[in-house]
Amino acid sequence: MKQLVTISPNIQSGVPVFFNTRVPVKNLFDYIRGGDSIEDFLEDFPSVTQQQAQDILKLAENAVTLNYYSDEIVA
Numbered sequence: 001m002k003q004l005v006t007i008s009p010n011i012q013s014g015v016p017v018f019f020n021t022r023v024p025v026k027n028l029f030d031y032i033r034g035g036d037s038i039e040d041f042l043e044d045f046p047s048v049t050q051q052q053a054q055d056i057l058k059l060a061e062n063a064v065t066l067n068y069y070s071d072e073i074v075a
Contacts, residue, residue: 004055018056021047028053029060 003019011017016025023045031041038053061067 002055004052004059018048018052021045023048025056028056 005016005025006019007014007016012022012024017023018025027045028038028041028048031044032038038050038057042048042050042053
């Protein structure tokens, strides 16, 4: 299993961030909600990999569709 998210009071005051970055996960959803592409997000936050962004979106999809057994992705 790979770790996708870090939550630590020492990083961004405990806001969930992409693993090994200081980029809040919420930023990805803000970009998408605002009509930006994943590529736009990745361009603005180069410390986040395309695989990380895709994995977070898959995790969100799994949570919403109650598909808990997909690809061993964990927060």
